[in-house]
Amino acid sequence: MTSVIRAFGSEVLKFRRWSVLxxxxxxxxxxxxxxxxxxxxxxxxxxGKEMTGLIEAFRTPQGLVAVIGQARSVIIAxxxxxxxxxxxSEWTLGTLRNLLVLQPHRLRWLAGKMLALVLFVLLSMLLTLVVSGAFILILAPGQGIRTEAWTSADGLGIFVEFLGNEALCLVGISALGMLVAVLTRSVVTAVGVGLAYILVLEGIIAVVAPEVSQWFPGRVFNTIVGATVPMVGPTPLQGYPAALGAALLWIVGLVVVSAIVFPRQDVKA
Known part of the structure; x- marks a missing residue:
């Protein structure tokens, strides 16, 4: 456990880099x-037809979440x-070999690094939602928009539920990103394959075979958030409990496959 914490601590220090921030x-x-x-x-x-649902939800307790949730695809990407x-980048830059000399237990290093990355992703998401939400709340009175429903107990409850489901979604996306990186071992390939899968491949399958695509990881991670506020994403066709269970299974599966593949890979300088 100590080695995992050390790996976590060394990765947290990298958050200060401008390229990460x-x-x-x-x-x-x-x-x-x-x-x-x-x-x-x-x-x-x-x-407009595409605005109807948003307009209906705008002055309800779901209004604020419906507005700031329109950027979810950007957050996920x-x-x-x-x-x-x-x-x-640990493979692309050739730093992985040196890191594993310091920490030869590969899975402990990977666990520490991923814990740090997931924490950074979740903090980034939280900051994003808080800043965008506060910005809209500041603008609303100047446009004559009443915000009492958004900041009511119901509105805050919806925001917290949305936040929890979004956090689970990003944990799943992080696990998917980990597996793609471990398999490709290249920054350009990992990013390209990951985005192509999430944004293109699953979208095509969803059009052709929605009954099948609803169980794919990207769709499952996305729809658990749509179950909270339908205006911010597709609603799970299989129902929220089934989608939540599938999301958890996918996260476990992605982590297990990464843990099997990573220790067996050759590491070259």
Missing amino acids: AGTGAMVLVSTFIAYLTFHQIASGAT IALIMVAANLA
């Missing part, structure tokens, strides 16, 4: 901008890039 900055800025655009459209009276690129 840039991911958090991009997540906050882009998500806040998307939330602002969504809010501005609704507040200015925009209409950046989280996947953070994990896959950070882990795969």
Whole structure:
């Protein structure tokens, strides 16, 4: 356990690098901008079929979450890039060999590194949602929008539930990013394969065979959040309990496969 903590501590120190913090900055800025655009459209009276649900939810306790949740695809994509690129860079930069000399127990090192990466992803997500939510709450009175429903007990309860499901979603995305990085061992390939799978491949399968795609990891991780607030993502076709169970199984499976593959790989300088 001590070696895991040491690996965790050494990775936490890397969070101070500008290249790492840039991911958090991009997540906050882009998500806040998307939330602002969504809010501005609704507040200015925009209409359209795609806006109907958002407009109906806007003045309810779900309103704030419905607005800031429109940037979820960006949060998921950046989280996947953070994990896959950070882990795969150990091979690309040739630093993995030196790290394993200091910590020869590979799984302990991987566990410490992934705990640090997941913590960073979750803190980035929390900062993003808090900043974008606070920004919308500050803008609302100037547009004549009442926010009592958003900050009511029901509204805060919905936000907390949304936050919990989003955290579980990003833990799953992080596990997926870990497996892709371990299999590809290249930053460019890991990021490209990860994004192509999440954004393209599963989307195509969802159109062709939705009954099958609903059990794929990306869809499962995404839909558990949509079960809380349908306006921020697709609702699980199999129901929330089944989707939650599938999400947990996928996380365990991704971690187990990574733990089997990683110790058996050759590591070259």
